[in-house]
Amino acid sequence: MENLDVARTLTTLADLLEIQGASPFRIRAYRNAVATIDSLTRTLESMVENGEDLTELPGVGKSVAQHVTELLETGRITRLDEVSAEVPITLVELVRLDGVGPKKAKKLFDELDVKTVDDLEAALDAGSVEQLDGFGAKSAEKIRVAIEDHRKHSGRFQIHEAEKLIAGLFEHVRSAAGVEEAVVAGSLRRRKETIGDVDILARCEGDGTPVVEHFVSFNGVARILGAGETKGSVLLHSGLQVDLRVIPGRSFGAALQYFTGSKEHNVAVRTRAVRQGLRVNEWGVFRVPEDASPDELGKEDGERLAGETEEGVYEALGMAWVPPVLRENRGEVEAAVAGELPELVHLDQIKGDLQMHSTWSDGAVSLEEMALACRDLGYEYIAVTDHSQAMAMVQGLTPERAREQWAEIDELRERIEGIEIFKSVEIDILKDGSLDMPDDVLEELDVVVISVHSFMDMDRSTMTDRVLTAMAHPAVDILAHPTGRRINRREPFEMDVEAVLEAAADLGIAVELNANPNRLDLRDTHVYRARELGVPVVISTDAHAPRGLNDMRFGVDQARRGWLAPKDVLNTRSLTDFRAWLNRRA
Numbered sequence: 001m002e003n004l005d006v007a008r009t010l011t012t013l014a015d016l017l018e019i020q021g022a023s024p025f026r027i028r029a030y031r032n033a034v035a036t037i038d039s040l041t042r043t044l045e046s047m048v049e050n051g052e053d054l055t056e057l058p059g060v061g062k063s064v065a066q067h068v069t070e071l072l073e074t075g076r077i078t079r080l081d082e083v084s085a086e087v088p089i090t091l092v093e094l095v096r097l098d099g100v101g102p103k104k105a106k107k108l109f110d111e112l113d114v115k116t117v118d119d120l121e122a123a124l125d126a127g128s129v130e131q132l133d134g135f136g137a138k139s140a141e142k143i144r145v146a147i148e149d150h151r152k153h154s155g156r157f158q159i160h161e162a163e164k165l166i167a168g169l170f171e172h173v174r175s176a177a178g179v180e181e182a183v184v185a186g187s188l189r190r191r192k193e194t195i196g197d198v199d200i201l202a203r204c205e206g207d208g209t210p211v212v213e214h215f216v217s218f219n220g221v222a223r224i225l226g227a228g229e230t231k232g233s234v235l236l237h238s239g240l241q242v243d244l245r246v247i248p249g250r251s252f253g254a255a256l257q258y259f260t261g262s263k264e265h266n267v268a269v270r271t272r273a274v275r276q277g278l279r280v281n282e283w284g285v286f287r288v289p290e291d292a293s294p295d296e297l298g299k300e301d302g303e304r305l306a307g308e309t310e311e312g313v314y315e316a317l318g319m320a321w322v323p324p325v326l327r328e329n330r331g332e333v334e335a336a337v338a339g340e341l342p343e344l345v346h347l348d349q350i351k352g353d354l355q356m357h358s359t360w361s362d363g364a365v366s367l368e369e370m371a372l373a374c375r376d377l378g379y380e381y382i383a384v385t386d387h388s389q390a391m392a393m394v395q396g397l398t399p400e401r402a403r404e405q406w407a408e409i410d411e412l413r414e415r416i417e418g419i420e421i422f423k424s425v426e427i428d429i430l431k432d433g434s435l436d437m438p439d440d441v442l443e444e445l446d447v448v449v450i451s452v453h454s455f456m457d458m459d460r461s462t463m464t465d466r467v468l469t470a471m472a473h474p475a476v477d478i479l480a481h482p483t484g485r486r487i488n489r490r491e492p493f494e495m496d497v498e499a500v501l502e503a504a505a506d507l508g509i510a511v512e513l514n515a516n517p518n519r520l521d522l523r524d525t526h527v528y529r530a531r532e533l534g535v536p537v538v539i540s541t542d543a544h545a546p547r548g549l550n551d552m553r554f555g556v557d558q559a560r561r562g563w564l565a566p567k568d569v570l571n572t573r574s575l576t577d578f579r580a581w582l583n584r585r586a
């Protein structure tokens with residue numbers, strides 16, 4: 001268990017006690033302990049394991065120490081169980097709303113039986129909140145706004161949304177007086193598919209207050225959540241939170257390393273540092289004096305070994321610099337120590353796009369326009385993959401129309417130089433696992449792409465069998481968007497992905513990594529598994545217009561998060577080598 005988790009649990013306990021009306025001294029004791037835990041550079045878990053006395057930590061008394069030990073050893077705190085039997089734990093959510101607080105939460109619960117944010121919203125709608133003693137219309141309105149903020153906030157943003165939403169503010173920070181450099185850290189730098197909040201670091205010597213003030217004065221800011229000397233935090237109108245930290249040059253690399261995360265990666269890095277007698281924090285890497293008690297050390301005490309650059313931080317720890325996309329504690333720390341980090345695929349190594357649509361089905365432009373747009377991107381080849389007839393609402397191709405399309409492709413091949421157009425169809429996997437095209441068409445297609453677009457709510461074993469049946473057809477080349485998910489909108493379907501990947505390995509089928517930021521399907525951990533199994537991955541945009549072709553970079557980032565090297569990605573191959581793969585069964 002992380003320190004953060006311990007701190008959160010203690011905060012919950014303190015909040016509940018406060019709602020219950022416990023003594024302010026008791027509550028303060030918990031909050032002081034939380035403050036201490038927040039600033040610890042070692043894990044409580046390791047301290048308890050070593051049998052260290054937690055009461056020696058500032059602000060930690062006997063009963064808090066007991067709670068922490070119990071939590072680390074058993075995963076629960078008896079006292080918390082007792083208190084939450086009297087005060088519903090969901091009230092904690094209410095306390096965290098702007099304008100509610102423990103007294104009001106208690107009143108809402110006692111008088112109106114409000115236990116959750118949803119309950120509160122219903123009570124507001126019914127007009128009963130403003131009639132409560134000590135509330136009134138103004139306070140009810142304030143709570144309503146707080147609920148809206150909370151709702152927006154609890155959703156994570158998709159990576160392409162976050163990128164767009166942050167662009168203006170980022171430029172605003174970069175142009176602030178005194179800012180020598182600004183960079184994005186956190187999950188956005190790691191290119192995660194969804195972003196909780198955006199973290200920006202600005203390099204600036206001296207007092208950071210003017211930079212923070214400039215930051216919070218941005219005209220897209222809906223609410224200022226905090227503003228101080230070294231950090232500021234705002235909510236944009238979209239509900240996206242942005243945190244800024246102002247860092248001096250001597251610590252900029254260390255702060256970038258720290259705030260890029262992930263938390264799990266940082267924990268692994270820090271654990272390694274401790275074993276070497278080093279301390280790494282957002283200020284630098286320090287050699288801890290032998291006689292020092294770690295908890296009495298100031299943030300920058302000890303001999304400074306690194307801090308200015310991120311490379312320097314990793315070097316001081318005996319590690320290679322780790323690309324941010326890998327920082328998820330999935331083996332990258334060990335690999336960086338051993339000098340065995342993978343050589344990751346790059347966008348400029350992509351030589352073709354193997355899924356896109358034209359006006360032959362639901363695309364916005366002609367096949368020719370798509371081909372020319374791809375040639376402009378420098379690609380050597382493409383597959384135009386209009387839908388098959390099961391997708392009737394988008395005029396999916398019947399066998400006859402597929403043949404008409406081939407005539408057009410043949411004509412284009414004559415006329416357009418510099419790009420190869422493969423004949424393809426995105427063929428529906430029907431309910432029973434058969435393919436939505438007759439064998440004679442399948443045989444003539446250059447690239448056979450299959451995917452599920454219907455009956456997505458099947459149970460796991462039925463869906464797995466269906467997809468495995470489809471893959472067993474000897475004409476199949478690529479399984480597209482294998483899990484059918486739509487990020488933030490539709491869960492992946494129930495399917496044994498491991499079995500599907502193993503089948504792909506056995507059958508010599510490639511799996512798609514759909515680069516559309518709404519899909520990014522396969523997800524990073526499955527991509528990683530595909531690589532382990534030796535299954536070739538194809539990164540395709542599934543573009544429905546030329547603009548969509550630019551989504552390739554999101555797919556490449558996701559591939560990198562899955563540790564893929566150029567050799568693992570089929571469409572990094574030259575036209576000749578890709579053709580050879582298509583003929584692998586001949």
Ligand code: DGT
Nearest residue numbers: 004186187195196197258259260261262263266267
């Ligand atoms: P997000 O915002 O949920 O998409 O994910 P992140 O990774 O951007 O997380 P965030 O914004 O809470 O924090 C940014 C980075 O700061 C995080 O990746 C690692 C570092 N960090 C934050 N809190 C902690 C912590 O309690 N322990 C450690 N070791 N690192 C932390």
Ligand code: CA
Nearest residue numbers: 186187197198
């Ligand atoms: Ca973040």
Ligand code: CA
Nearest residue numbers: 197198199243
């Ligand atoms: Ca943050």
Ligand code: ZN
Nearest residue numbers: 426451480481
């Ligand atoms: Zn599709």
